[in-house]
Amino acid sequence: MFHDLLQWLQDVPGATDGDPATSWSQQFAGSLHLWALTEGTHVLSLILFAGTILMVDLRMLGIAFRSVPYSTLNNRVLPLTIAGFALATVTGVLLFLSNPVHYYHSVFFRAKVIFILVAAANIFWFHYRVQKNLAEWDTRPSPPLAVKLAAGVSISAWILVIVFGRLMALSFFECENMPKGTFGYAFAECEPVMRGIEELEAQAAEEEAAAAEESTEESEPAEDPAPAEEAPAQQEPEE
């Protein structure tokens, strides 16, 4: 269902005369500077976002800023984390829309989304459970184990999001390269992708066969060619 919706999104909106190559999605993917600018902004926003998260996580682990109360540090950097996350999400969604079918069936994109969800669940668990007794450990250089655990999960999940984000640009583990029946093939829901490729290949083979047939018909001389008409004898101009 999602495959068909994303295929439509990739081919139809903005297309001139039904030509998918002119859709907004494909124009954005093929743009000279816009795509690169969007990806550059995505990466720069991650520095802001992941950098500030790392500061808070290291404080929660009792490794850095041990003399600064947790709440003081968190209140200072949280607006930057939120701004970085908002920018990363907006630019990430735009990049996704440049080639939605490809990313939707990417093993690495799926893994990345799973770990974004893990990190989000960890934030909620920390906020609603662990942070309840904040007053007890706010100024302690080394917070309790539950706080350290939340920080460990956060750092690990975001590192995996960044690693999978980087791997998305590489072509291994794409549907065309994975044998049927493997975990990756099922995880990326490769069936509709391969069906599409087979249909395109069959169509190309048909067109090639038709073109070959046409060219043999043209090159073969007709069996009984009509005798060429004799050119009328040129008359001498009368003087």
Ligand code: HEM
């Ligand atoms: C908020 C946390 C996020 C992190 C930490 C993250 C991380 C990354 C990283 C490290 C890259 C690779 C950049 C490069 O090396 O060129 C990347 C690219 C990308 N990200 Fe994200 N991302 C995040 C959110 C999102 C979201 C929400 C989406 C879409 C729903 C998204 C979609 C993409 C796409 C489509 C690419 C381009 C991959 C390519 O080069 O083909 N990202 N991301």
